[in-house]
Amino acid sequence: MSTPPFHQEARRIGELQRTQQQDEFRRALRALLMRPLMSPEHADFPAVRRQAERLREWFAREAGWPLHVDREGARLFKRPADLSDPTRGLPGYDRRRYVLLCLACAVLERADPQITLKLLGDRIMQQATDPALAARGFTFTLRTASERRELVAVCRTLLEHGVLERVAGEEANFVHESSWQHSDALYDVHRRLLAGMLAAVRGPSTWRTEDAPLDTESRLQSLVAELRVDSEQGHRDALRHHLARQLLDDPVLYTASLKADAQAYFINQRGTMAGRLCEAAGLVAEQRAEGLALVDENGQLTDVAMPAEGTEAHATLLVAEYLAQRLRQTGEPTLITEAEVADFLRNAVGRYGRYWRKSARAPGAERELAGLTLDRLHRLSLIVRDTDGLHPLPAIARFSLGQTEVRARNSDTLSLLESLT
Template identity: 30%
Template sequence: MSTSYASAVSGDVSGRRDAARALLQQPIVTAATDREAFGLVRRHAPALKSMFADRLGYRLVVEPTFARLIKAPLGPTSPHRALRHADGSEFGAITYACLALVCAALIEPGTGERVSVDDLLEQVRADARENGIVFGDPVSEERNFAAALRVLEEWGVITESARGDEATGDEATGDEATGDEATGDGPHLDVHRDLLPHLLDTPLHGMPGPAAALARHEHEPAARRLYRRLVEDPFVARDELDDEAAAILARDRHELTRMLEDDFGLVLEVRAEGALAYDPAGMLTDEAFPGSGTLKHACLLLLTELTERFGASAATTLHVDVHTLDSVLADLAAARSRTWKSIYVRDLALLRRDVVALLVRLGLARPHENGFELTAPAARYRPVPAESKCR
């Protein structure tokens, strides 16, 4: 093989891997939001479609203006990944309902490629009343509506129209057709209508209920389920794997290592307690940890205190009851009342809820009766004895 040809092949593999990594980070890529990533995806579309379908059970849709990676649901033991408000709090049922109503209004036959935000809100209100959905007070309603629009904008489904472009056609020809008089009060949105039908894996109108959407993936091959867990989860505990998946991990470890590197640039680490596929560059990390902010600081200090107090090791899981958890968090909050967010210092129940939720998302804890369990990777945050540091 000539040097120039080898370089071209190497570059092509690198480009395909970069495209796959981009889709894992953001399953919706549009030409408008990320032209470079979208160009890579289009260039490698056939290979990407085959890889995602065969190894992960995902479907990749590539159209002239967007690419959409439609993922299969993860198992019940996988970390929960909710959409979030701008302040970091998770979407609740009402916010998801509002998002669904906004999408339904945008895809409604007759809706154009440009809509008024005010008209859209009125349509959402009308559809909510018709379906018995109560948003609450006006402040809550506006917050949920704004959150839905923000998510759709991040996905590339909508963009705010430039004010100078809003007056078009006959509206812009009259002598008095200027400003808001020409277009109606309030901002307008441009709608990426071709992308809207691909937000969901399959239309919901023919399904008897939410469980039906999950049941379609229950009988997939164990190798595919394992590979999906390694790609998507921060940590896969060995006791969470069924016998077939555990056997595949033991037998095909070297092949899995090669596949993860080739497909996504991930490094597989397998230990007695489980497996972890991590990104050395840190680009595919959902949530960096440790990190800044009250919650991450509280989580790190909590892990340090608990693993030191109870002598947790990589070979064990540690059950922490609510009383112990509250006691440690109360001490931590009291000692840092001037630097932590005041809402967490005042409301320890809220602090406990959000700390546990973050640890579960990171794969460092699992819900357990009357508390939670620290998983094996939490042991890495156990303080190093002073004598060990000096060696």
């Protein structure tokens, strides 16, 4: 008996709807990985709201990350597996700027629904007089252009995350010595997103002074300490969540970096785990004897793209090939000094310098360029750095330069395109 035409059409429509639902789920999941604190103005927020229940279940099961979604925004409490990883954080932020960000959030928590840039700066100055901050050498006065620039950078971070919404004015003139006294901006404060800035299990204000942890490591651990079931299954769930967080958040997971129990679990389960994570997030697994990487082929989920355009990106690719060759020659990680990398880049100027910016070709510029390239490689988990130098890690062997192709864009400009093998 043949299937009636309307049944075939209904089946086709059903399959199309399931495909569309899966595509939307994947898009929403990827968007939350890139922007864990999401305002309603984000392009993917409607998809996140529609897929909220399924996303909550997936993140809780695979990574142990809670997800809260309502009409005012979404917050994926995306806690890293390694709290001490120095490669994480907001671009351009150091310890001082993070202090300013925390002070700004504290001010906004007590502020009216609207606040001006000047008023925010004045109240941060008041907060900065706290004896505990002064004892650590922290001051903030707004008297210098660098301090005002820091305040503007913090405001733009809060604008980017939807905590502030500009109503009038502009921040740019606030930095300049001649105009800052007469420049201002007005913001709406979105408290729902402000409350989600800290991805902690327990807020620091809940600790009594006499019970609060004393050192930085203990404080970090106390903020994210999660309740775990004291059973065999609870232990396996904790291991799975820890590994999934690394795979979703880090460029590569090396088996040797894991503790014994996590290493045994990973060796047995990494294929299954990779399959689930890749199917949901649209990633591709690269499994090697040394570990596992989940690769985003279009680079959307990558904080540090490689290869990419620009002098630093091109130099990074050249240094990666140089270090990969050194690793292949020795067959095991070997110590390489930053001076050796700088020497390599100085010698590369003759061949590739015409494609680099002028300042990178100046005598002595190779030292700064070496530092920038090694920082990128460190953030990609392709090298490990210590006080004596650096060690290339196994994943760097995947970067090998192919044949250089030079294409003319016009009569005056040439672009160098590097291919990966």
